[in-house]
Amino acid sequence: MRPTDITDPEYFHKVVDCQYACPAHTPVPEYIRLIAAERYTEAYMVNWESNVFPGVLGRTCDRPCEPACRRGRVDEEPVAICRLKRVAADNKGDVQAWLPEIPLIKNGKKVALIGGGPASLTVARDLAPQGYEIHLFDEQIAGGGMMRSQIPSFRLPESVLNEEVNFVLDMGIHTHFKTYVSSLHEVLNQGYDAVFIGTGAPKGRDLNIPGREEGKANIHIGIEWLASVAFEHTAKIGKKVIVLGGGNTAMDCCRTSRRLGGDEVKVVVRSPFAEMKASPWEKEDAQHEDIPILDNHVPKEFVVENGRLVGMRFEKVKAVYDEKGKRSLVPTGEPLVYIEADDVLIAIGQENTFPWIERDLGLEFDNWGMPVVSRKTFQSTLDQVFFGGDAAFGPENVITAVAQGHHAAVSIDLYCQGKDVQVRPSPLTNLVSQKMGIHEWTYDSIVVNDDRYKVPHAEKQKTLRDRKVEVELGFAKDTGFKEAQRCLNCDAQTVFYTNRCIECDACVDICPTSCITFTDNGEEDDLRTRLNAPALNLSQDLYVSDLLPQTKRVMVKDEDVCLHCGLCAERCPTAAWDMQKFLYSTSKASNVCGVLQL
Amino acid sequence: MTYVKPSFRHPDLPKNDLGFTKKDYEGAISTLCGGCGHDSISGSITQACFEMSIAPHRLAKLSGIGCSSKTPTYFLGNSHGFNSVHGRMPSVATGANLANRDLIYMGVSGDGDTASIGMGQFVHAVRRNLNVVYIVMNNGCYGLTKGQDSATADVGSISKNGMNQFQAIDLPALALELGASFVARSFSGDKTQLIPLIKAAISHHGFALIDVISPCVTFNNNTGSTKAYDYVREHITTADVVDYVPPGEEITMDYPEGTSADLTLHDGSMLQLTKLAPNWDPRDKLAAMQRIYMSRAKQEILTGLLYIDPNTQDLHDLIGTVATPLNELLEEDLCPGNAVLEEINRGLR
Ligand SMILES: Cc1cc2nc3c(=O)[nH]c(=O)nc-3n(C[C@H](O)[C@H](O)[C@H](O)COP(=O)(O)OP(=O)(O)OC[C@H]3O[C@@H](n4cnc5c(N)ncnc54)[C@H](O)[C@@H]3O)c2cc1C
Ligand SMILES: Cc1ncc(C[n+]2csc(CCOP(=O)(O)OP(=O)(O)O)c2C)c(N)n1
Ligand code: SF4
Ligand code: SF4
Ligand code: SF4
Ligand SMILES: [Mg+2]
Numbered sequence: 001m002r003p004t005d006i007t008d009p010e011y012f013h014k015v016v017d018c019q020y021a022c023p024a025h026t027p028v029p030e031y032i033r034l035i036a037a038e039r040y041t042e043a044y045m046v047n048w049e050s051n052v053f054p055g056v057l058g059r060t061c062d063r064p065c066e067p068a069c070r071r072g073r074v075d076e077e078p079v080a081i082c083r084l085k086r087v088a089a090d091n092k093g094d095v096q097a098w099l100p101e102i103p104l105i106k107n108g109k110k111v112a113l114i115g116g117g118p119a120s121l122t123v124a125r126d127l128a129p130q131g132y133e134i135h136l137f138d139e140q141i142a143g144g145g146m147m148r149s150q151i152p153s154f155r156l157p158e159s160v161l162n163e164e165v166n167f168v169l170d171m172g173i174h175t176h177f178k179t180y181v182s183s184l185h186e187v188l189n190q191g192y193d194a195v196f197i198g199t200g201a202p203k204g205r206d207l208n209i210p211g212r213e214e215g216k217a218n219i220h221i222g223i224e225w226l227a228s229v230a231f232e233h234t235a236k237i238g239k240k241v242i243v244l245g246g247g248n249t250a251m252d253c254c255r256t257s258r259r260l261g262g263d264e265v266k267v268v269v270r271s272p273f274a275e276m277k278a279s280p281w282e283k284e285d286a287q288h289e290d291i292p293i294l295d296n297h298v299p300k301e302f303v304v305e306n307g308r309l310v311g312m313r314f315e316k317v318k319a320v321y322d323e324k325g326k327r328s329l330v331p332t333g334e335p336l337v338y339i340e341a342d343d344v345l346i347a348i349g350q351e352n353t354f355p356w357i358e359r360d361l362g363l364e365f366d367n368w369g370m371p372v373v374s375r376k377t378f379q380s381t382l383d384q385v386f387f388g389g390d391a392a393f394g395p396e397n398v399i400t401a402v403a404q405g406h407h408a409a410v411s412i413d414l415y416c417q418g419k420d421v422q423v424r425p426s427p428l429t430n431l432v433s434q435k436m437g438i439h440e441w442t443y444d445s446i447v448v449n450d451d452r453y454k455v456p457h458a459e460k461q462k463t464l465r466d467r468k469v470e471v472e473l474g475f476a477k478d479t480g481f482k483e484a485q486r487c488l489n490c491d492a493q494t495v496f497y498t499n500r501c502i503e504c505d506a507c508v509d510i511c512p513t514s515c516i517t518f519t520d521n522g523e524e525d526d527l528r529t530r531l532n533a534p535a536l537n538l539s540q541d542l543y544v545s546d547l548l549p550q551t552k553r554v555m556v557k558d559e560d561v562c563l564h565c566g567l568c569a570e571r572c573p574t575a576a577w578d579m580q581k582f583l584y585s586t587s588k589a590s591n592v593c594g595v596l597q598l
Numbered sequence: 599m600t601y602v603k604p605s606f607r608h609p610d611l612p613k614n615d616l617g618f619t620k621k622d623y624e625g626a627i628s629t630l631c632g633g634c635g636h637d638s639i640s641g642s643i644t645q646a647c648f649e650m651s652i653a654p655h656r657l658a659k660l661s662g663i664g665c666s667s668k669t670p671t672y673f674l675g676n677s678h679g680f681n682s683v684h685g686r687m688p689s690v691a692t693g694a695n696l697a698n699r700d701l702i703y704m705g706v707s708g709d710g711d712t713a714s715i716g717m718g719q720f721v722h723a724v725r726r727n728l729n730v731v732y733i734v735m736n737n738g739c740y741g742l743t744k745g746q747d748s749a750t751a752d753v754g755s756i757s758k759n760g761m762n763q764f765q766a767i768d769l770p771a772l773a774l775e776l777g778a779s780f781v782a783r784s785f786s787g788d789k790t791q792l793i794p795l796i797k798a799a800i801s802h803h804g805f806a807l808i809d810v811i812s813p814c815v816t817f818n819n820n821t822g823s824t825k826a827y828d829y830v831r832e833h834i835t836t837a838d839v840v841d842y843v844p845p846g847e848e849i850t851m852d853y854p855e856g857t858s859a860d861l862t863l864h865d866g867s868m869l870q871l872t873k874l875a876p877n878w879d880p881r882d883k884l885a886a887m888q889r890i891y892m893s894r895a896k897q898e899i900l901t902g903l904l905y906i907d908p909n910t911q912d913l914h915d916l917i918g919t920v921a922t923p924l925n926e927l928l929e930e931d932l933c934p935g936n937a938v939l940e941e942i943n944r945g946l947r
Contacts, residue, residue: 502827504635504638504786504787505638505641505789509640533611561606
């Protein structure tokens with residue numbers, strides 16, 4: 001193999017598994033160390049810089065970082081990264097001093113943001129400090145998009161959402177709430193230099209089976225119903241509720257129903273339990289609230305008697321897989337199952353719809369009715385129109401909306417400054433030695449054995465009585481500290497200086513996880529079989545040195561299960577290994593706060 | 599501040615025949631200087647015992663005093679161990695071996711521990727063909743007492759304390775002279791050579807010396823030292839490449855006529871030796887002596903299995919001790935009764 005090019009910012013970035021997996025590339029280990037040091041405000045700002053909604057995300061994020069966490073590869077469970085974010089948010093002090101200054105004199109460019117969800121708010125956050133005049137339009141009464149209309153208060157208190165939405169809106173954003181934009185053509189005629197469309201995926205999928213029309217008074221589309229609960233138009237539901245669907249929306253619908261009078265709430269889903277889309281922890285929380293989940297049931301009809309919905313009939317199926325692993329649901333032949341219901345919530349998916357965008361503006365749509373948008377620049381086929389969030393590529397989640405907002409803001413900035421949107425600014429990186437003494441590093445290099453800590457929950461009787469009582473209580477400071485100590489500091493990189501190595505094997509002998517091997521060079525496939533421990537995880541790179549001075553072999557380090565314990569560097573007599581902190585910050589339209597330069 | 603070894607290991611670590619991983623053969627975290635050759639030798643011992651599936655309780659580690667003699671703490675943490683007095687490991691090993699002939703004895707010593715203060719003990723253990731593995735971690739100095747020249751330092755070798763003027767003791771040559779039945783030399787920085795040698799030494803029935811050049815990074819790894827990493831690598835030559843084939847397994851490698859020799863050891867394991875010089879037979883003691891002298895004259899460090907007599911008699915065989923370890927002898931065995939006593943007495947009349 002060729003020697004690894006560690007000057008390529010993506011090499012070490014990939015080693016920081018959590019940060020790499022985070023769509024917004026939040027520097028996770030950096031903020032976790034700050035939490036352990038009780039520097040909650042800075043920890044919060046490191047998050048805010050990257051993901052704009054630390055308090056929201058610390059409660060609701062889909063956390064793609066956790067399955068990626070290195071700890072999960074050596075220990076039972078990953079670090080509770082998401083809930084640590086909340087520790088920073090819960091304990092932060094006054095952040096005003098850290099927030100970017102908004103120039104009084106504007107830069108003369110005007111940008112319209114359609115929709116007030118996380119995508120648009122991120123664009124606003126990134127552009128306002130550069131002096132852009134920003135106008136945000138949303139049909140809702142306040143900003144936040146689905147974070148406000150869909151995510152229930154027992155998972156996300158309104159006060160937390162308001163604070164973080166306001167950090168952005170207070171940057172002098174011109175808000176136009178309760179304003180439905182009914183024509184893009186009109187917006188384009190209003191002299192904006194650029195338009196960002198962050199209108200989400202606002203349409204809930206319906207289920208047209210017999211009885212739908214007759215029973216419609218008690219059959220609701222899940223996301224419409226959740227919004228009507230959030231905006232206090234709906235305060236009650238029947239005693240017996242069926243929720244159709246197996247995703248996170250279904251979980252929010254059933255749990256909300258339990259709080260609005262639903263005593264017998266059932267989730268009924270077509271697929272097998274294990275294949276449901278909902279996150280495991282959402283399913284757990286629903287079951288904890290006495291909500292049975294009936295899987296392998298396909299809805300057949302709504303049963304209506306005397307003009308009123310009384311229940312539903314389902315066909316029992318089983319999942320059969322062909323040799324390619326493709327699933328089909330085959331009826332078992334058992335009689336249809338009847339389940340009583342006063343109300344049914346349909347939570348079987350969301351769709352995009354753009355009735356307000358005229359199709360003759362030069363903005364292309366594909367065969368599925370989705371706008372043609374660049375995955376790199378988020379520009380549409382109409383140069384001054386950009387997309388992001390659920391509106392761009394279909395329903396995802398908050399952190400994806402934020403990440404796309406950052407990219408779009410970079411593009412809008414380049415576009416407004418007359419630059420090529422294809423030429424992206426490089427990420428900000430830094431690599432600094434963490435050595436303080438022979439056995440001393442700036443970070444806690446000791447690897448603790450603790451199991452993952454559980455977040456305490458409020459009492460069920462209390463939370464089921466009031467939909468606004470938050471279920472999760474968050475880690476207390478001391479548990480937060482202990483959970484933070486489980487982090488392996490993957491950003492403390494093992495950096496190897498070939499010409500210093502005397503090939504004494506000290507690093508090889510000490511390495512607890514057998515990461516390091518000195519051997520003759522070869523092709524990657526071959527090298528992977530010749531290492532001190534099998535290197536089976538192909539998604540993790542091999543770090544290969546130049547030819548070593550004495551034996552002309554190479555050093556090969558399998559990054560897979562390195563604990564970043566620093567022992568190789570401590571044992572090395574010539575400092576051929578060093579632990580160096582790698583900082584990686586994606587390029588944004590503005591460097592909003594200097595927290596990473598701490 | 600670390601200096602605690604994490605307890606996590608690679609999740610895909612292979613298991614040996616006993617179901618153990620290498621972790622089960624590790625010891626406490628080393629307190630030697632980072633880069634000390636001794637740590638690599640510890641690593642090789644760990645690996646060899648893991649690969650041979652030795653039940654840890656079947657092995658006893660014995661040592662004297664010195665950085666080298668401290669190492670038994672850093673490997674085979676589940677085995678027996680006795681850290682004795684400076685230079686006295688051979689007599690402790692002799693006593694232990696006589697008491698329980700069923701254990702594997704891993705003697706670990708230094709060049710000071712063996713060639714200076716312990717010389718008197720060492721030579722007698724060799725000539726008695728005591729059944730032990732005797733590893734000398736040879737760094738040409740007294741590491742633990744801050745690097746004074748030892749008796750294995752070469753004439754003209756420069757350490758941090760100056761140049762040595764005295765003739766070096768060549769331990770393999772001496773052991774050959776005294777009738778050792780297994781003599782090898784190796785280098786801490788070459789695990790591919792050292793691990794099979796350790797396995798062969800464990801399988802050998804009789805005294806097995808492995809003199810391992812093991813640089814002291816702190817006091818004797820400087821320019822001018824003949825025991826420094828770079829000097830050793832520049833001057834090393836190899837007599838033969840040893841392939842260890844455990845009992846019951848077949849030799850699979852094929853070599854051209856005259857370039858390899860297969861030897862069967864006491865426990866049924868096989869050694870396949872690939873000879874790097876033609877007409878070289880490791881059972882030929884005279885040739886071994888000659889080659890050692892010749893390489894020394896050429897300033898080469900000759901490594902590999904230098905001599906072996908696979909069919910020797912160890913101390914127990916020679917003096918006809920009881921076949922059972924002493925701790926397993928029952929009262930009936932030790933006190934066979936009046937009739938036997940009468941019998942003996944009759945023989946003496
Ligand atoms: C029930 C439910 C629960 C969820 N839970 C989570 C969760 O726990 N964690 C997570 O990460 N994600 C969750 N999501 C997904 C997440 O809410 C969305 O992916 C995210 O909010 C998308 O952000 P966005 O900025 O693209 O658009 P949205 O948040 O959808 O915001 C779009 C906004 O645009 C407005 N708008 C639309 N069209 C117009 C128009 N023509 N004129 C004016 N305004 C308009 C809408 O009113 C809305 O306010 C959940 C989704 C649902 C449905
Ligand atoms: C009876 C006695 N004399 C002297 C010493 C001091 N002493 C301790 S270690 C040592 C030399 C050790 O040298 P070596 O065996 O080569 O071990 P190394 O540290 O080099 O591995 C000496 C002289 C002692 N501990 N005991
Ligand atoms: S930091 Fe070094 S010693 Fe520790 S696990 Fe990684 S490679 Fe091994
Ligand atoms: S410890 Fe240092 S000098 Fe020794 S082999 Fe490892 S990198 Fe090389
Ligand atoms: S002093 Fe020398 S022999 Fe002793 S531990 Fe340090 S390097 Fe090894
Ligand atoms: Mg010594």
